[in-house]
Amino acid sequence: MNQMQRILSARRLSHSIIPQSCFLHRRWFATSETDASSPPLSSAHQKIQTLEDKASNKSRSTALTTSSLNEQELAKFSAIADTWWHSEGPFKPLHLMNPTRLAFIRSTLCRHFSKDPSSARPFEGLRLIDVGCGGGLLSEPLARLGATVTGIDAVDKNVKIARLHADMDPMTSKIEYQCTTAEKLVDEGRTFDAVLALEVIEHVANPAEFCNSLSALTIPNGATILSTINRSMRAYASAIVAAEYILQWLPKGTHEWSSFLTPEELTMILQRASIDVKEMAGFVYNPITGRWLLSDDISVNFIAYGTKK
Amino acid sequence: MSDVIVLWDRVLARQLRTNVCGSKHIFQRACSTHVTRKVSSTAGSNESNANSTGDSPQHDIAIVGGGMVGIALAASLASKPLTKHLNVAIIDNNPLLGRKNIIEKGHLPDPRVSTVTPATISFLKDIGAWKYIEEQRHAYFDKMQVWDYTGLGYTRYNAKDVDQDILGCVVENKVLQSSQLSCVQESDLQKTIYPARLNSMDMLPSSSLTGLGEVPSTADLFMRGRLAKLELSDGNNVYAKLVVGADGSKSRVRELAGIKTTGWNYSQNAIICTVEHTVENFTAWQRFLPNGPIALLPVGDKFSNIVWTMDPTEASDRRSMSEDDFIKAVNDALDYGYGPHPETTSSGGSSLSWLTGDVNISAKERFETPPKVVKLSSERMMFPLSLRHAKDYVSNRVALVGDSAHTVHPLAGQGVNLGFADASALSRAIAEGIALGTDIGEANLLKRYEAERKPANIAMMAVLDGIQKMYAVNFGPLNAFRAAAFHGAHYISPLKKRIISYASGEQSLPLFS
Numbered sequence: 169m170n171q172m173q174r175i176l177s178a179r180r181l182s183h184s185i186i187p188q189s190c191f192l193h194r195r196w197f198a199t200s201e202t203d204a205s206s207p208p209l210s211s212a213h214q215k216i217q218t219l220e221d222k223a224s225n226k227s228r229s230t231a232l233t234t235s236s237l238n239e240q241e242l243a244k245f246s247a248i249a250d251t252w253w254h255s256e257g258p259f260k261p262l263h264l265m266n267p268t269r270l271a272f273i274r275s276t277l278c279r280h281f282s283k284d285p286s287s288a289r290p291f292e293g294l295r296l297i298d299v300g301c302g303g304g305l306l307s308e309p310l311a312r313l314g315a316t317v318t319g320i321d322a323v324d325k326n327v328k329i330a331r332l333h334a335d336m337d338p339m340t341s342k343i344e345y346q347c348t349t350a351e352k353l354v355d356e357g358r359t360f361d362a363v364l365a366l367e368v369i370e371h372v373a374n375p376a377e378f379c380n381s382l383s384a385l386t387i388p389n390g391a392t393i394l395s396t397i398n399r400s401m402r403a404y405a406s407a408i409v410a411a412e413y414i415l416q417w418l419p420k421g422t423h424e425w426s427s428f429l430t431p432e433e434l435t436m437i438l439q440r441a442s443i444d445v446k447e448m449a450g451f452v453y454n455p456i457t458g459r460w461l462l463s464d465d466i467s468v469n470f471i472a473y474g475t476k477k
Numbered sequence: 478m479s480d481v482i483v484l485w486d487r488v489l490a491r492q493l494r495t496n497v498c499g500s501k502h503i504f505q506r507a508c509s510t511h512v513t514r515k516v517s518s519t520a521g522s523n524e525s526n527a528n529s530t531g532d533s534p535q536h537d538i539a540i541v542g543g544g545m546v547g548i549a550l551a552a553s554l555a556s557k558p559l560t561k562h563l564n565v566a567i568i569d570n571n572p573l574l575g576r577k578n579i580i581e582k583g584h585l586p587d588p589r590v591s592t593v594t595p596a597t598i599s600f601l602k603d604i605g606a607w608k609y610i611e612e613q614r615h616a617y618f619d620k621m622q623v624w625d626y627t628g629l630g631y632t633r634y635n636a637k638d639v640d641q642d643i644l645g646c647v648v649e650n651k652v653l654q655s656s657q658l659s660c661v662q663e664s665d666l667q668k669t670i671y672p673a674r675l676n677s678m679d680m681l682p683s684s685s686l687t688g689l690g691e692v693p694s695t696a697d698l699f700m701r702g703r704l705a706k707l708e709l710s711d712g713n714n715v716y717a718k719l720v721v722g723a724d725g726s727k728s729r730v731r732e733l734a735g736i737k738t739t740g741w742n743y744s745q746n747a748i749i750c751t752v753e754h755t756v757e758n759f760t761a762w763q764r765f766l767p768n769g770p771i772a773l774l775p776v777g778d779k780f781s782n783i784v785w786t787m788d789p790t791e792a793s794d795r796r797s798m799s800e801d802d803f804i805k806a807v808n809d810a811l812d813y814g815y816g817p818h819p820e821t822t823s824s825g826g827s828s829l830s831w832l833t834g835d836v837n838i839s840a841k842e843r844f845e846t847p848p849k850v851v852k853l854s855s856e857r858m859m860f861p862l863s864l865r866h867a868k869d870y871v872s873n874r875v876a877l878v879g880d881s882a883h884t885v886h887p888l889a890g891q892g893v894n895l896g897f898a899d900a901s902a903l904s905r906a907i908a909e910g911i912a913l914g915t916d917i918g919e920a921n922l923l924k925r926y927e928a929e930r931k932p933a934n935i936a937m938m939a940v941l942d943g944i945q946k947m948y949a950v951n952f953g954p955l956n957a958f959r960a961a962a963f964h965g966a967h968y969i970s971p972l973k974k975r976i977i978s979y980a981s982g983e984q985s986l987p988l989f990s
Contacts, residue, residue, distance in 0.1 A: 255921070263921075270913040286558040288911050309914025336683070336703055337916060457928075 175435075175448045175472075238373040242323050244422065245302070245371075249325035252303025253333055261417050262305055262367070265451060268460040269366060269471060270309050272449055273393060276473040277362055280391045289314030297360040297385060299350050300368035304330035308340045310364075318344045318360070320353065350381035359384075362391040366471070369396045369434070370427050376437050383441035386476040392443050395471035399428035403468045406453075431466050443474040534669065535695045536566040537917060538907075539707055539717035541675050541730050543569030545591070545650060546879030546896035547723030548657040549604070553904035555664035556604040559911050560904065564667040566715055568675055568707070575658065575670045586614060586776045588749045588855045589650045592761070592890035596982025597897045598646060601657075609656030610648055616777035617643045618761050622845065623963070625765035625948065627956045628817035630963030635839035638970070639977050644761070645890070647774045647782065653893075673709035678720060678733040680705040680874045705874045705918070718918040720875045721903070723896075726865055728881030734872045740865035740884070743945065745769050746792035747862055747887060748785045751776065751855040752807065754848040762847040763888070764811060765948040770888050771810045773847050780854060783807060784887055792859055800853045811847045819844050819963075840968050862886055864942055870931060871923035878903055883934045886945050894982055895934055902929045933985035940979075940987055 251257035274290065277283070283290040292314035298307045301319030303326055311317045311334075321327050327347040334340040350365075363386045365378075372378045379394075386392050397407050404425050411417045429437070435445045451460050451469040538554070540547045551567060554560040567574070593601070601607040621644055624631035636644045661668060683702035695716045698704045704716040722730025731738070745768070758775040769786030776782050785807070787795070795803060806814075821843040865884040870877050879896030906926040907917055915922050947959060966973055979987050 267913045267915070267921075274912065288559050288562055312911075312914035312916075336698075336701055338698075 175445055238371060241371040244419070246323045246325050248419065249303070249323060249329055252305065252326065252329050258417075258419055259303070259305070261411065262302075264453075264458070265460045265469070266305055266309070268451055268462055269306070269395060272462055272471050272473070273310075273364065274313065276393065276447055277391055280473075280475065281361070291315035294361045296362045296364065297353075297358075299363065299365040299382065299385075300371075301330060301345070302326050304334055304340075304343065304345070306364065306366060307343050307345075308334060308337070311340045311343050316342070318346070318358075320346050320348050320350070322347070322349055350378065350385060354381050354384040359387045360390065361387060362393070364393045366393070366395040367397075369394055369429060370423060372427075375429060376440070379437045379441040379443070383438075383443050383476060386443070388476055390476045392438070392474045392476060393471065394434065394438075394474075395469065396434065397423065397428050397469055398467055399425065399430050399433075400467050403428060406468050431470055431472070434472060438472070438474050442477045444477060445472050445474040447473045533695050533714045533716055534566070535564075535698075535704065536669070536715065536717040537563040538719045538721060539566040539568060539705070539715055540721045540723055541568045541707070542722065542724030542728075542879075542881070543567050543571065543574045543654075543658075543670070544723060544725065544879070545653045545657070545893055546900050547721070548654055548661060549600075549897050549900040550721060550723060550878060550904055551666065551668065552604045552606060552657040552660040552664075553600075553900055554907065555661050555666035557904065557908050559908040561665050562667075563907075564669075566669050566671060566717060568671045568673060568709065568715070570672065570674045570710075572672045574672065575662070585854050586751045586780045586782070587649045587651060588751050588782060588858055590647050590774065590776055590782045591650055591653065591893045592645045592647050592774060593653075593897075594645050594891075594894045594980065594982040595641065595643065597894045600897055600901050604657070604660055606653075606656040606660045609659050610652055613652045613656070614649065614777045615652070616647045616775040618645060618647065618759055618775050619643050620760040620839070620842075621763070622760060622847075623763045623765075624819050624844070625959060625963075626767060626814075626816035627960065628819045629956060629960030630967070631819040631844050632963045632967040632973075633839040633842045633844075634973065634977055635842070636977075637838045639974050639981075641981075644977065644981065647761075647776050649776070650893075671709055671711075671713060671715065673711040673713065675707055675724075675729050675733075676710050677708045678705060678730065678875075679708075680720075682873075703916075703918075718874065718916065719907075719923075722875060722877040722881045723879050723900075724881055726863070726880045726884040728877065730875060731867055731877055731881050734875045736872055736875075736877065737868045738865050739868065740863060742861065742863040743886060744789065745786045745862050746789045747860050748783070748787070748792055748795055748857050749860070750783050750853060750857045752781055752783055752804070752850040753852040753854050754779050754781060755851055756848055758848050760845075760847075762811065766810060766815050767951050770948065771807070772888070772890075773811060774890075781848075781850075783850075785810070786862065786886075786888070789861070796857045796859050803857070804850050804853055807850050811850075818846070839973075840970075864938065866935065866938060870927040871920070873920070874918040876903055876923050876926060882930075883938060885938055886941050888945060889941055889980060891937055891941065891980070895937060898933070898982065898985070899930050902926050936986050 248258045252259055255263045275285070277294070278285045278290050281294060290313060291310065294315045296310055296315045296317050298304075298310065298317060298319045301307050301321050304319055307317045307319040307330065319327075319330055321330070324347045327345045330343075331345050334343045334345070363382050365382055369375050369378060382392055382394070397403050408423055408425055412420045412422060431448060438445055448466055449462050449471055450464060450466040451471070452463045452465050453460050540550055547567065547569070551565055554563055554565065598607065601610065619636040619642060621634040622631060623634075634644060636642055679699075681700065681702040695704065699706045699716055704718060705720050707715045707717065707720065709715060720730060722728050722734070724730055747769075752773075757779050758773070758781050761775065762773040763770050766787075768788050768791065771783065771785040774782045774784070785795070795806060798806070863884060864886065867877055867882045870882050878899040880892065882899065883895060885892050885895070903926045906922055906929070909925070910917055910919070910922040947955070966976055975984075975987075978984050
């Protein structure tokens with residue numbers, strides 16, 4: 169827990185240009201929730217072992233290219249690919265969450281690469297990769313912030329939609345989109361200054377392999393940012409029951425609670441992949457204003473920033 | 478630990494300033510060709526549209542209306558590091574806009590003045606315009622007296638009640654406009670001024686750009702819904718990602734965007750003029766008469782500004798009567814005309830001291846008569862008054878600021894202050910959007926601005942309209958209620974502090990703030 173506290177408090181000490189509207193300041197964060205919901209470190213260890221065993225069984229059966237993908241998950245996304253850029257469609261939660269994620273990314277990457285946070289294009293000269301880019305919701309703002317962005321997705325339809333939308337604005341038309349996987353890019357020997365995989369790891373069959381690929385894509389002392397949903401009771405209540413069944417924000421079956429990772433598990437997996445998690449933050453939804461805010465509450469959605477050793 | 482971080486950031490900021498300038502040029506070269514052509518104009522001259530591909534000029538923001546609020550938006554964008562690289566077009570029919578018109582020191586004050594609240598003064602200081610305003614004529618005031626014709630009560634306000642030095646400052650509108658324009662012209666903001674009127678405006682819904690060349694032309698981007706197209710009266714076509722309507726209560730932008738309004742005309746006209754006294758005036762005076770309030774505001778150097786609201790027939794009479802008669806009418810209206818002076822009650826009733834809280838300074842002040850007017854120093858201008866509010870402040874690639882979004886009664890001097898607050902909020906929303914890589918014409922960004930300003934503007938309009946209606950009726954019990962309201966505001970300190978704080982713009986909502 170001390171490590172968690174250190175990681176969470178790192179965000180509060182930072183000097184950043186995050187708009188005040190994105191913040192929800194909490195003077196303390198309830199460790200009790202994360203305590204109750206996540207198994208202690210030793211069983212997290214066990215959980216990772218079982219995940220790795222399951223995945224290696226699967227990959228042994230397919231035998232050919234090692235892949236951390238899950239075919240069923242791909243099919244789910246392919247079905248709704250046309251609605252990526254409809255801000256009121258099935259991807260509405262992502263549209264609402266996007267500014268908040270970008271605030272965290274802008275702040276951590278500006279600090280990591282020592283860029284001027286008050287510049288309009290702080291990522292000028294940085295090569296970023298958006299793994300699981302979907303329709304390009306994250307790639308386009310990153311390109312507007314000056315980065316050289318590559319977006320990859322395993323679903324071909326997504327990449328096509330992303331390409332069409334990016335071509336609409338001269339500032340984003342230079343984004344490179346490819347229908348490929350992180351593993352294939354590792355084989356090609358590509359590397360990037362910062363690797364981002366937001367809301368991807370919960371859809372992946374082998375999270376450990378996936379993190380290894382992400383790490384291989386990052387240059388030494390580069391940055392890696394992942395976001396996902398915590399495997400907690402609260403997350404079951406909000407992200408699955410509320411979001412999929414009651415509010416119907418997401419199609420039923422979008423998320424599998426058992427494939428969520430707790431922050432401790434994610435930290436350990438990343439550690440094994442030579443990535444040191446430096447900062448973590450949570451996203452909290454305020455139903456009255458309809459906006460997402462950054463906070464210390466990592467019990468449902470959380471985002472982690474780490475550096476490659 | 479945090480000090481170390483702050484110091485480190487300062488060191489980096491100095492080192493990176495050169496990098497930032499360098500990257501600005503890279504950005505401009507990487508963008509489509511039309512933007513690079515505008516880079517060379519930093520002095521705001523109206524660059525020719527002659528370019529190799531014959532494309533129409535493309536801007537990030539087109540501000541329609543170069544009045545106080547439109548220029549305030551441009552100046553606010555120019556003062557923020559995140560937005561000062563933007564390309565802004567200002568469209569205004571006035572051919573003198575942008576020319577260096579030096580206002581001579583000795584001239585008589587223009588009757589068109591505005592009272593700026595302390596909140597607006599800090600906004601103007603932030604954008605760097607206040608130093609120019611201080612070089613011109615301006616009048617701070619720290620006292621205010623409000624009373625009515627029944628003589629049953631009065632309220633005096635003093636800036637010391639809220640531990641401030643001033644309640645507000647009265648500045649001529651053209652001084653406000655020209656100082657902000659100087660800020661814009663000195664900044665790095667790429668601006669182009671189009672001296673023309675807006676004829677028509679068009680924006681299409683988004684669609685994909687398939688089947689086009691590598692660098693789509695402006696017309697292509699417009700056809701695919703990424704830009705708005707403005708047709709001007711001089712035949713130019715201007716394209717912009719965001720159109721801001723700052724063109725006043727009869728806004729053409731609002732009309733073309735199809736935004737409906739609600740509101741009503743007050744059956745009152747206002748006469749404004751400049752008058753002179755024998756002594757200097759440091760107080761703002763307002764007396765509610767049966768047909769409307771008369772306000773006397775200091776403008777500096779023994780001059781004051783009169784805003785007199787009355788019936789339309791009376792208004793045209795008073796406008797056409799001789800100067801001497803008019804001066805007599807004004808002095809009468811401010812003094813014994815229509816009713817007696819209120820009595821100064823001493824010590825405000827010690828039995829109520831539990832309610833009044835700590836005694837405020839102005840509660841002890843006696844009722845004073847305003848200084849006599851000796852001379853009329855300008856022509857008398859007349860304006861009809863109305864209340865108007867746009868149903869939406871934003872629409873596809875359009876945002877409204879200032880009077881185009883809301884028009885209010887001048888009785889509390891709030892109108893343009895609401896407009897400045899709008900300009901500040903919109904530029905903040907644009908800066909936040911740019912920080913997070915959003916396209917500035919996007920609906921969510923604009924809705925943030927609307928959600929911030931609409932409740933505050935509606936609340937202020939409701940308060941002002943309520944006051945206007947309360948004073949429009951001469952009815953015994955209501956007069957007594959108004960007298961009680963005067964006494965309450967005068968003696969109950971917490972209430973007085975809240976009133977001053979709300980009128981100064983420190984709070985944006987009258988309650989719950």
